[in-house]
Amino acid sequence: MTAIEMQFVIFRTDYKHKMNNFSIAIHGGAGTLVKGMMTPELEVQYKDALKKALDIGSDILRNGGSAIDAVEQAVISLEDSHLFNAGKGSVFTSKGKHEMDASIMDGKSLEAGAVSLVAGIKNPVSLAREVMDNSDHVFLAGEGAMEFAKFRAVEMRDEAFFYDEFRFQQWQEIKDSDKFQLDHSVKKDSKFGTVGAVACDEQGNLAAATSTGGMTNKRFGRIGDSPVIGSGTYANNQTCAVSCTGSGEFFIRGVAAYDVSCLMEYKGLSLEEAANEVVFNRLKTINGDGGLIACDRFGNITMPFNTEGMYRASLDINGKETISIYS
Amino acid sequence: MTAIEMQFVIFRTDYKHKMNNFSIAIHGGAGTLVKGMMTPELEVQYKDALKKALDIGSDILRNGGSAIDAVEQAVISLEDSHLFNAGKGSVFTSKGKHEMDASIMDGKSLEAGAVSLVAGIKNPVSLAREVMDNSDHVFLAGEGAMEFAKFRAVEMRDEAFFYDEFRFQQWQEIKDSDKFQLDHSVKKDSKFGTVGAVACDEQGNLAAATSTGGMTNKRFGRIGDSPVIGSGTYANNQTCAVSCTGSGEFFIRGVAAYDVSCLMEYKGLSLEEAANEVVFNRLKTINGDGGLIACDRFGNITMPFNTEGMYRASLDINGKETISIYS
Numbered sequence: 001m002t003a004i005e006m007q008f009v010i011f012r013t014d015y016k017h018k019m020n021n022f023s024i025a026i027h028g029g030a031g032t033l034v035k036g037m038m039t040p041e042l043e044v045q046y047k048d049a050l051k052k053a054l055d056i057g058s059d060i061l062r063n064g065g066s067a068i069d070a071v072e073q074a075v076i077s078l079e080d081s082h083l084f085n086a087g088k089g090s091v092f093t094s095k096g097k098h099e100m101d102a103s104i105m106d107g108k109s110l111e112a113g114a115v116s117l118v119a120g121i122k123n124p125v126s127l128a129r130e131v132m133d134n135s136d137h138v139f140l141a142g143e144g145a146m147e148f149a150k151f152r153a154v155e156m157r158d159e160a161f162f163y164d165e166f167r168f169q170q171w172q173e174i175k176d177s178d179k180f181q182l183d184h185s186v187k188k189d190s191k192f193g194t195v196g197a198v199a200c201d202e203q204g205n206l207a208a209a210t211s212t213g214g215m216t217n218k219r220f221g222r223i224g225d226s227p228v229i230g231s232g233t234y235a236n237n238q239t240c241a242v243s244c245t246g247s248g249e250f251f252i253r254g255v256a257a258y259d260v261s262c263l264m265e266y267k268g269l270s271l272e273e274a275a276n277e278v279v280f281n282r283l284k285t286i287n288g289d290g291g292l293i294a295c296d297r298f299g300n301i302t303m304p305f306n307t308e309g310m311y312r313a314s315l316d317i318n319g320k321e322t323i324s325i326y327s
Numbered sequence: 328m329t330a331i332e333m334q335f336v337i338f339r340t341d342y343k344h345k346m347n348n349f350s351i352a353i354h355g356g357a358g359t360l361v362k363g364m365m366t367p368e369l370e371v372q373y374k375d376a377l378k379k380a381l382d383i384g385s386d387i388l389r390n391g392g393s394a395i396d397a398v399e400q401a402v403i404s405l406e407d408s409h410l411f412n413a414g415k416g417s418v419f420t421s422k423g424k425h426e427m428d429a430s431i432m433d434g435k436s437l438e439a440g441a442v443s444l445v446a447g448i449k450n451p452v453s454l455a456r457e458v459m460d461n462s463d464h465v466f467l468a469g470e471g472a473m474e475f476a477k478f479r480a481v482e483m484r485d486e487a488f489f490y491d492e493f494r495f496q497q498w499q500e501i502k503d504s505d506k507f508q509l510d511h512s513v514k515k516d517s518k519f520g521t522v523g524a525v526a527c528d529e530q531g532n533l534a535a536a537t538s539t540g541g542m543t544n545k546r547f548g549r550i551g552d553s554p555v556i557g558s559g560t561y562a563n564n565q566t567c568a569v570s571c572t573g574s575g576e577f578f579i580r581g582v583a584a585y586d587v588s589c590l591m592e593y594k595g596l597s598l599e600e601a602a603n604e605v606v607f608n609r610l611k612t613i614n615g616d617g618g619l620i621a622c623d624r625f626g627n628i629t630m631p632f633n634t635e636g637m638y639r640a641s642l643d644i645n646g647k648e649t650i651s652i653y654s
Contacts, residue, residue: 110580110613116550117468137549138576142444142469144548221471222464223443230557230582249465253437255557255585262586266593286437 019319022061023299024199026053026074028084028311030245030291031193032325035308046083047323050313053077054323057197058315067207067241068106068129071197075102075125075209078195082164084311085193087123090162090213092171098162100213101227102128107206107235107297114227116141120162122155125211128227130154138229142221167216174217194226196233196243196293204297206241208233208257224248230258237297239264240271245310246283246290254283260294271296272304279304346646349388350626351526353380353401355411355638357572357618358520359652362635373410374650377640380404381650384524385642394534394568395433395456398524402429402452402536405522409491411638412520414450417489417540419498425489427540428554429455434533434562434624441554443468447489449482452538455554457481465556469548494543501544521553523560523570523620531624533568535560535584551575557585564624566591567598572637573610573617581610587621598623599631606631 028050033042057074061067079087090098102124103114113132116139121127130152131140140148149156196210210233212226225232225248232248234257235241242257251257256278263274275294283290284306291305291312299317303310309326316322355377360369384401388394406414417425429451430441440459443466448454457479458467467475476483523537537560539553552559552575559575561584562568569584578584583605590601602621610617611633618632618639626644630637636653643649 105580112580117471135547136576137547138579139550139555141548141550144444144546148547219471220462220464220475221468223466223468228466228555228557229579230555230585234582249463252465252556253432253439255561255582258557258582258585259589262589262593266589 020062020315020317021202022200023295023301023314023316024054024057024061024070024074024197025293025295025301025303025314026050026057026078026197026312027195027243027245027291027293027303028078029194030289030305030307030310032307032309032311035326038325043325046311046325049078049081049083050311050323054313054315054321057199061199061201064202067199067201067205068104070199070201071207071209072104072125072129074197075195075211076123079123079125079211084195085213086195086211087213088162089164089167091167091193091216093214094175094217094219096171098213099218100124100211101223102209102211103227103229103233104128104132104209105207105229105233105235106132107237107241110236112138112229114139114229115145116223116227117221118145118149120156120158121149122157122161125209127154128209139227170216194245196245198235198241198243198293198295200241200295200297200299204237206235206237206295206297208235208241208243210243225251225256228252230255232257234258234261236261240274240294240296242292242294244290244292246307247288250283250286250288251290253286254278254288256283256292260292264296271300272302275302275304279306347389347642347644348529349527350622350628350641350643351381351384351388351397351401351524352620352622352628352630352641353377353384353405353524353639354522354570354572354618354620354630355405356521357616357632357634357637359634359636359638362653365652370652373638373652376405376408376410377638377650381640381642381648384526388526388528391529394526394528394532395431397526397528398534398536399431399452399456401524402522402538403450406450406452406538411522412540413522413538414540415489416491416494418494418520418543420541421502421544421546423498425540426545427451427538428550429536429538430554430556430560431455431459431536432534432556432560432562433459434564434568437563439465439556441466441556442472443550443554444548445472445476447483447485448476449484449488452536454481455536466554497543521572523572525562525568525570525620525622527568527622527624527626531564533562533564533622533624535562535568535570537570552578552583555579557582559584561585561588563588567601567621567623569619569621571617571619573634574615577610577613577615578617580613581605581615583610583619587619598627599629602629602631606633
């Protein structure tokens with residue numbers, strides 16, 4: 001038995017005296033409403049939606065379910081909320097449509113699935129899981145991915161399902177401009193709208209999933225980091241599970257999610273040290289704004305962000321629950 | 328001055344006594360024709376095409392041009408050949424079309440551009456460069472990417488330009504089956520058909536580019552590793568430039584290109600050690616077949632592959648030219 005395996009056994013024995021033998025974290029994007037825009041009522045709505053998704057994932061893990069099921073179901077819950085920019089709450093593209101991306105990765109097998117530029121899919125994260133479980137591929141996009149969705153009889157919805165008055169108004173404000181994000185707007189939440197989840201189950205298996213509705217008024221079939229394995233999502237039992245949210249282009253150039261894993265595996269950093277290094281140093285060097293959630297197989301959780309806030313929630317192995325928006 | 332900078336200065340002074348103050352490597356895919364299928368005439372054709380692309384890139388570097396220009400132009404030359412599965416020589420999809428992917432990354436700025444599922448573009452690598460240089464995005468796909476190509480007046484060709492009798496026959500053989508690759512066929516070159524280039528210019532700047540026509544008979548808008556920054560392509564002046572070729576799904580799951588960089592930066596491995604670790608160990612663990620070309624800022628070049636062959640050519644700082652197909 002190696003030192004690392006020994007450490008693992010000690011941990012696995014130890015935490016049985018604690019409240020949980022699993023951990024989970026979720027996020028609803030690092031592009032929160034600026035504090036002045038947030039009302040107490042809205043804050044309650046956001047926190048309720050985060051709590052609901054966290055509970056769904058936690059219940060699966062508490063009942064001995066797998067990390068991969070927990071992250072998928074937690075993300076489905078966030079996709080089904082109109083509050084977050086993913087699934088039902090997706091923003092409008094420049095053509096008034098909804099184009100969604102998602103990915104999922106299993107830390108045990110290093111298997112992964114991702115979809116990009118899909119429309120009408122109720123839960124893009126489940127389509128990503130279908131790609132992982134029932135195709136020879138990892139990454140499908142556009143019409144081809146839609147064909148695969150039909151082939152796998154994935155749940156579809158018409159455009160009305162994805163319509164949201166707030167999202168529509170966001171789009172109306174900028175649709176005739178060349179702007180594709182609201183950098184200088186007070187309604188910043190369209191900028192980094194993403195949802196995600198990471199989990200460690202009682203077997204010590206890790207998983208991560210991310211889903212997004214992209215950027216308001218986006219053009220040109222832009223793909224952000226959310227469906228890119230290594231950038232927006234990564235999971236490996238040997239190191240960590242990571243889901244990112246932020247200015248996607250910078251997370252792609254920084255290969256952000258895998259960078260956390262490499263800093264742990266090759267440089268020996270802890271989960272927290274590695275995640276902080278990526279969010280506060282490496283991404284900042286290339287002007288990358290955003291954050292990430294990550295967990296390791298010892299049940300540690302970290303949720304750093306370099307923006308004003310990040311919708312986030314977690315339940316750690318000590319049974320400590322966190323639901324927060326600002327720092 | 329740090330130790331690394333000192334080493335760099337020493338190197339830069341030192342190599343002036345050598346034949347070149349730059350280095351370049353190119354590949355035409357790790358899915359070569361099996362030895363029995365290769366004729367002396369065909370081998371000459373492949374080597375001539377590799378030599379031509381290498382010369383184009385080398386000439387740019389010899390005249391003080393940038394690594395990013397050298398890799399773009401070398402890849403254009405490979406895309407313009409009907410021999411390699413990229414650009415003009417792209418294979419047929421299940422619908423009898425050509426869907427191409429490409430990416431490019433500048434190691435100095437860490438800027439990158441990528442396109443996926445584009446059709447009718449004469450040189451997808453140049454469209455990727457347009458994305459890098461003239462958009463706010465990194466990764467564009469499908470119809471949106473085509474719209475951007477028109478907006479940037481990128482050179483287009485009609486379907487006849489991409490027609491090749493050999494590729495057409497490859498497709499005919501399997502088009503009514505569910506097969507999307509020729510695992511057990513003697514015509515293996517359709518499997519890992521990719522082209523790529525890496526270079527170090529006289530300023531010590533690194534760049535990498537990769538381009539592919541995908542897999543014969545592919546369905547569902549499959550995206551391989553070629554356009555995925557971190558998986559198929561990566562460049563960083565601090566470490567290396569990498570272009571991969573192989574079973575794309577495994578290179579995505581392994582985040583192969585960035586893995587080489589991380590092994591150098593975080594674990595202190597040399598370019599060759601890092602590339603070998605990825606190709607012969609980490610990718611093999613998840614059954615990933617293929618290879619990669621890589622160079623560092625000291626002008627070192629390595630071109631490992633775990634398949635029977637890899638079309639490849641290089642010119643190193645000592646002026647040594649290599650043009651090879653098998654191991």
